[in-house]
Amino acid sequence: MNAGINGNQPVVRKRQGTDKAKRQRAVFLFLAVAPSLIGYFLFTLYPNVMSVYYSLLDWDGLTAAKYVGFDNYVNMVKDQFVWRALYHNLLYMIVVPALIVFISLLLAYLLNNKSYKENAIYKVLFFFTNVLSTVVIALLWSFIFDGSFGLLNGMLELFGLTMDDFYWLGDSRTAFWVLVLPMVWGGVGLYVVIFINAMSAIPKSLYEAAVLEGARPMTILFRITIPLLRGVIRVCVVFVILGSIKGFEIIMILTNGGPEGSTDVIGLYMFNLAFGREYHNYGYASAIGMFLFVILVGAKLIIDKLFPEDNVEF
Template sequence: MPMLKNARLQKSIFLFIVVAPAFAAYVLFTLYPNALSIYYSFLEWDGIGAKTFVGWDNYIRLFHDPFILRALGHNLILLVTVIPITLIISLVLADLLINRAFAENSFYKVLYFFPNVLSLVVIALVWSFIYDGTFGLLNGILRALGLGGEHNWLGSKGTALLSMIPLYVWCYAGFYVVIFMNAMRGIPKSLYESATLDGITHMQRFSKITLPLLSGVIRVGVIFLMLSVIKGFEYMFIMTQGGPGGATDVISLYMFNFAFGSLNLGQHIYGYASTIGMMIFVLLVGLKLILDKFFAKDSIEY
């Protein structure tokens, strides 16, 4: 018994040593900042000077801010376009690379993943050149095809936000191609062989076997894409600054501008920015709960 107790104690000490650094980092860099954001959302504060407690005033201001709805509308457009397009392209490419067994599969895999190793600034500058209204690549292609090619894609309210959709898809699709390929490799080949003997087509095999068995991976992919689309604003910040006329102003960029002074004549409004951050948190939790209604949490057994 003493030896058993000693073994349990050693195991507990070992687990504590292993888990403690990661848990401490989580508390320090995640829980603590989030708790501070909740506190800051009840303050009138510029991030540096004296703090003034204003209660629910920031939240009341939030519900009367017309630019909040505009920014959320832009996020909604990106959500309903970027996520399905990215997932469809990723699933199709992954299925082709797995089942067609091209000799160049390794090259394609690296090629699709390449955007994920590039700097955000580099990607934004490359796509700014593509969309440039004077000497951009896209206008050059359109002129070569005799389709005009004089449009200012990022300078027009009608096309600025839509121009961001191919950029997002290009950046994210390659990562999920690799994820889905690895998940597809885990599906037993015997399932496909049995289905082939039953005479089903490739499309039926994909819809009846592959997709159901990848539902858990697809669910995780939707969650991470949702987080990226709602929380990300770097491309808009670099390429358009939210313009023209607020056409690409998304909710995270709107929050960033309040926190770091691009709005309100250079004055920081850190308290109100924290309130917007709390709204984003509630929005993400709500979307996660809605997503759970459409995707089963239980994994499908082979």
């Protein structure tokens, strides 16, 4: 009997040691994840849940809130400025990501395959735009677009095009399209670095075999490099598209939606409704925020449908 009991003691001790290790591991994981979870609940989940509640109110943030149900959503559907801003968002969503991804891929391909001695310096220069704040980028381009002493008009005059102090941001015909330039300029650098690092992981033997077969550089780019970077390109496209939908900082600083609302976007319209100088309606702004959330989710689902995730091994 004693031998049997003593024989089971190592098993019991081993099980107790395993349970203790599991508890310690659980406590460690909880302590490691808790700060991030607390931050997520306080600054992401809770504000989003409260936005749903605020969207059902008529509230200016100061006086007593009045429950209006779905009136804010009904008014939003009838609001022509919402649909005008959404139209601008859709245009930016098509133009800006296409230019950023195309230019980034081309520059990364050239730097990766030419093996310039200055490649490290080029990486820093391209990434420098992402170090700058949005305010700095916007102010820099405001001087470029200035009609009196702007760099753009000066360069055009060198080619014989006299602009007569034309203000690019002050004309509704040009303001929308010139805003694409700072958006692309500020976003290309990051994706150039990402694509360079992704391309450097592709085996050189694939390129050497293609060169021996007589493939040209553009053929190599579209037949080898881009297909092998589908996963990376997909992630970059998702980030750029979602960023172009909800971003408005550059537009707010350069034009604030003008002239005549020609550059207004959903995020900026919502911001001005909630925090503008003349009008404060947190309830209506929250309803537009929920609409923007639906757009972002829908855009993500469409991207997943058009660009299914696939794993490429090489």
